[in-house]
Amino acid sequence: xxKVVITDVSRRFFMDDKTEFLALDSxxxxxxxxxxxxxxxxxxxxxxxxxxxxxxLDHPDSGSVSxxxxxxxxxxxxxxxxxxxxxxxxWRNILDNVAFGLEMKKxxxxxxxxxxxxxxxxxxxxxxxxCYPYELSGGxxxxxxxxxxxxxxxxxxxxxxxxxxxxxxxxxxxxxxxLQIWEKQKKTIIFVTHSVDEAVYLSDRIVVLSSDPGRxxxxxxxxxxxxxxxxxxxxxxxxxxxLRLLTLLDTTPGKI
Amino acid sequence: xxxxxxxNWLYTAASLITCILIWQxxxxxxxxxxxxxxxxxxxxxxxxxxxxxxxLISDLTMSFLHFAIGIGLALLIGIPTGILMxxxxxxxxxxxxxxxxxxxIPPLAWIPFAIVWxxxxxxxxxxxxxxxxxxxIIINTYTGFSNIPKIFVEAGQMLGCTKNRDLIRFIAFPxxxxxxxxxxRIACGVAWMCLVAAEMFGVSAYGxxxxxxxxxxxxxxxxxxxxxxxxxxVGLAVDALFRFYIxxxxxxxxxxxxx
Ligand SMILES: Nc1ncnc2c1ncn2[C@@H]1O[C@H](COP(=O)(O)OP(=O)(O)O)[C@@H](O)[C@H]1O
Ligand SMILES: [Mg+2]
Numbered sequence: 456x457x458k459v460v461i462t463d464v465s466r467r468f469f470m471d472d473k474t475e476f477l478a479l480d481s482x483x484x485x486x487x488x489x490x491x492x493x494x495x496x497x498x499x500x501x502x503x504x505x506x507x508x509x510x511x512l513d514h515p516d517s518g519s520v521s522x523x524x525x526x527x528x529x530x531x532x533x534x535x536x537x538x539x540x541x542x543x544x545x546w547r548n549i550l551d552n553v554a555f556g557l558e559m560k561k562x563x564x565x566x567x568x569x570x571x572x573x574x575x576x577x578x579x580x581x582x583x584x585x586c587y588p589y590e591l592s593g594g595x596x597x598x599x600x601x602x603x604x605x606x607x608x609x610x611x612x613x614x615x616x617x618x619x620x621x622x623x624x625x626x627x628x629x630x631x632x633x634l635q636i637w638e639k640q641k642k643t644i645i646f647v648t649h650s651v652d653e654a655v656y657l658s659d660r661i662v663v664l665s666s667d668p669g670r671x672x673x674x675x676x677x678x679x680x681x682x683x684x685x686x687x688x689x690x691x692x693x694x695x696x697x698l699r700l701l702t703l704l705d706t707t708p709g710k711i
Numbered sequence: 712x713x714x715x716x717x718x719n720w721l722y723t724a725a726s727l728i729t730c731i732l733i734w735q736x737x738x739x740x741x742x743x744x745x746x747x748x749x750x751x752x753x754x755x756x757x758x759x760x761x762x763x764x765x766x767l768i769s770d771l772t773m774s775f776l777h778f779a780i781g782i783g784l785a786l787l788i789g790i791p792t793g794i795l796m797x798x799x800x801x802x803x804x805x806x807x808x809x810x811x812x813x814x815x816i817p818p819l820a821w822i823p824f825a826i827v828w829x830x831x832x833x834x835x836x837x838x839x840x841x842x843x844x845x846x847x848i849i850i851n852t853y854t855g856f857s858n859i860p861k862i863f864v865e866a867g868q869m870l871g872c873t874k875n876r877d878l879i880r881f882i883a884f885p886x887x888x889x890x891x892x893x894x895x896r897i898a899c900g901v902a903w904m905c906l907v908a909a910e911m912f913g914v915s916a917y918g919x920x921x922x923x924x925x926x927x928x929x930x931x932x933x934x935x936x937x938x939x940x941x942x943x944x945v946g947l948a949v950d951a952l953f954r955f956y957i958x959x960x961x962x963x964x965x966x967x968x969x970x
Contacts, residue, residue, distance in 0.1 A: 538862060545965075559871035587963065
């Protein structure tokens with residue numbers, strides 16, 4: 456389960472000087488069940504805005520988003536979100552953070568701790584189970600955020616530059632872990648990233664967005680079989696294509 | 712670390728001893744009149760005598776009862792009010808004008824009505840304390856609730872915590888606890904001040920504050936000073952106890968957040 460249909464979604468913001476800014480301009484996109492799709496684009500092109508609309512945290516001025524043919528109008532546990540910024544509950548330890556969604560579903564204490572522990576182990580933080588978020592590094596916190604989203608077993612997982620703050624080594628490890636989890640759990644994932652390398656390594660498809668107004672510029676299929684070799688010619692060729700598109704978009708007049 | 716602590720203790724002791732010596736010298740050699748300024752040894756002796764008579768314990772108990780009534784009511788009413796105001800914008804607009812008008816009235820100005828409404832009872836002293844304590848609790852709870860980072864609420868919603876009641880219970884309240892605790896601490900300080908005044912003005916016929924007034928009328932200034940010092944020390948002890956509790960339970964997660 457997890458087919459996402461985005462139909463003609465527009466979102467306007469009003470700036471301080473009352474001028475209107477079109478963050479998303481009748482954007483349409485269909486994401487297949489169990490697909491892993493990356494969104495890339497210049498910063499400010501509306502990636503976070505689009506994710507928030509898919510999550511039900513923000514509402515489009517026109518258009519709609521549906522998940523498995525049910526309209527998304529408000530946030531709920533069908534969709535999981537790993538935020539761009541730090542979002543763990545500082546007053547709960549790691550175990551209780553990860554178990555939060557299950558607690559909301561009224562899962563019994565023993566069962567929810569068992570499941571939460573499974574996801575904590577999965578992201579490699581077993582020895583930090585009873586620590587509080589402030590005791591963890593940025594990278595570890597992000598892994599907890601991923602475990603917390605996964606433990607709720609959503610049909611669709613939205614990830615907003617989840618590995619942006621990690622060093623290159625941890626980042627590669629996390630990418631592999633994510634692919635393993637995704638293959639095991641079979642979920643639809645929409646992944647926002649600034650790293651073209653990351654997008655090519657992870658995705659079934661890469662959606663390149665243009666900015667001001669935010670639109671789908673190009674969709675690129677990545678049909679390289681996994682596990683992917685970052686040094687292979689096919690990999691380099693797709694990476695080059697995406698980079699060229701992004702460079703083109705970044706120099707488009709109209710962007711400040 | 713350990714040595715520094717030891718040295719600090721030494722300084723504390725030195726400070727107290729110096730103060731007592733100066734006090735004793737001034738009282739005995741300069742003032743020379745225990746009605747104007749009782750000496751330290753006078754006070755110590757009076758304290759021992761009062762301990763023996765047993766009234767001290769019943770006064771302390773009474774004062775604590777007034778304090779508990781006032782603070783208890785303030786928490787019971789202040790926290791829900793603050794939550795409503797912080798969480799629902801309409802509630803803030805509705806309640807804030809009333810609160811802003813009543814808040815500047817000094818709690819002691821309520822004493823006449825406290826007596827008219829509740830007579831010379833423990834409850835009437837508790838009421839005056841309540842008036843003093845409830846506003847810091849409302850304001851801090853409200854501030855805590857209106858400063859909750861949006862990201863926590865949204866993260867909660869994405870995990871299925873969507874009803875107002877659940878969001879308040881599982882997200883907003885725990886996030887606001889440090890603010891509420893700070894409000895509680897301020898409220899305790901204010902309550903302690905109100906307690907003495909309320910008891911003094913005869914809103915109750917017992918208590919530490921009441922005894923200060925009583926001994927003043929009997930011209931027993933040494934006993935007045937004993938009670939004053941007890942008020943200071945007990946106030947300090949209550950605050951220290953509270954800080955100790957906070958450090959153990961709250962600061963566990965707060966350490967990483969506040970700094
Ligand atoms: N709440 C808001 N109010 C006003 N403008 C906003 C708001 N959210 C986003 N924007 C604007 O919309 C554009 C897209 O933002 P965003 O979706 O965050 O971009 P990004 O692709 O970097 O994630 C930006 O120009 C941003 O300034
Ligand atoms: Mg963004």
